[in-house]
Amino acid sequence: MRQEWEDFRIAGAFLTVLPVARELSMEPPRLGRSMAFFPAVGLVLGLALVVLNWVLTPLIPRAVLDCLLILILIALTGALHLDGIADLIDGLAGGKDKASVLRIMKDSRVGAMGVVGLVMVLLLKYLSLYNTPLDMKSGALIFAPAAGRWVQVVLASFCRYVRSEGGTGSAFVEHVGEREALIATGTLLLAAIVLFGMKGFFLIFLLGLAVMALIRYFEIRLGGVTGDVLGASTELIEVFTLLLVLAIY
Template sequence: MKKELHIFFTCLMFYTRIPCPKNIDHNPDYLNKATRYFPFIGWIVGSISFLAFYIFAQFLSVEIAVILAIIASILTTGAFHEDGFADVCDGFGGGWTKEKILLIMKDSAIGAYGAIGLVLLFLLKFKLLSESISLFQMENPIGLLQVFLLFLSAHALSRLAAISITFTHEYSRDDATSKSKPIAKKHTWKEILGSSIFGLLPLLALSYFQYNFLLAIIPVFITRYFLARYFQKWIDGYTGDCLGATQQVCEVVYYLSFLFIWKFI
């Protein structure tokens, strides 16, 4: 149990800005095992985001509350995944060889592709999440619970889609100095099972109210498949930025799928 707690806090420290015990560090072995808890981090980030939304929705409009909820999630993770998304936009938008793409992605400066990508990403996330929330009757406890599960399932499932790439593909960079290198090692069934349970459980809970919500898994993992295939084609694998981009794109695809299922299926 003590070791599992250490692994969990290693995951929490790596993927969020939430304070952890002082004895926790980026131990490569623990960091590799921490992938089993990555979707559970989605539970934490999703809960914080929902709490911010709920509090501000008591005094402000739903749209403003959604914006503040998105800000809360960004502050919780330190824009970890958004930064990866921007780097991928810059790298794959401006590079035409593996070496050039990797070099651009490692540059801390943001370019035009990254800036444009983030603007469009946030606009989509805001609009889709606002419309999704408006479908529920939040004055009803059941409706409020469904909104909570929507936040949790979006963050958890998108993280499962992202981390699953490490189970099927190789890390692209040759240098071991990258902070994402430790999670690129081989994984055991514990990492695969743990991440799958934490990634799918919130969606299973949401589908209790309407079973066809489970169909959202399909477009999310189709998106994951084509992103991983694209990364493999251009850089022979993935990087930490690729995982962050996958998480962000899959989160948006999940909201879009949820709306489509609600309105047409």
């Protein structure tokens, strides 16, 4: 249990700005093992948002509060995945082949398409949350961050890392396996059943189809994944999850 607790803390340290694993070593095999707990970290983030929502609801209009909750999630995660979505959109929009896409994604500058894509993702996330029925809001707040971090585990497990020079993402992709994917998926499935009952199975099924589509697309377009791709996928699946909750309920 001690090893699992330390892996969870490492996952929390990587996915958030919280200093929860300063004394722990973070060699690549340990980083890959920590991915098993990525959805669990997402659940903790979601629970924090639910508590804040409960505390602030009597004080702030919902339109403002929902925007604030999204900003708080961004702050807690250090905008880690928003950088990925902007870079990915820039690369896919401007690159004609795999090499040019990867080169554009590595550029620290953000182009017009990246900015537009980033704004639209945030707008979709906000509008989806704002229009979520009140009786489903807590479930959506908890489940979306978990689903967004689960997709990273699945992509890392089934795709190869494409940058020959390596990168932050390679430490995870090259050391994650079936154990991590099974634990992460089991965590998300349990959360879906607890939060949404039998409809949770349907949510997981649709999320699975979406992730399979992402795997297929990135394999064809890029030949695999990078750290930016993993981060961007988190944002995409968070939005997709909120839209699914709206559609089902």
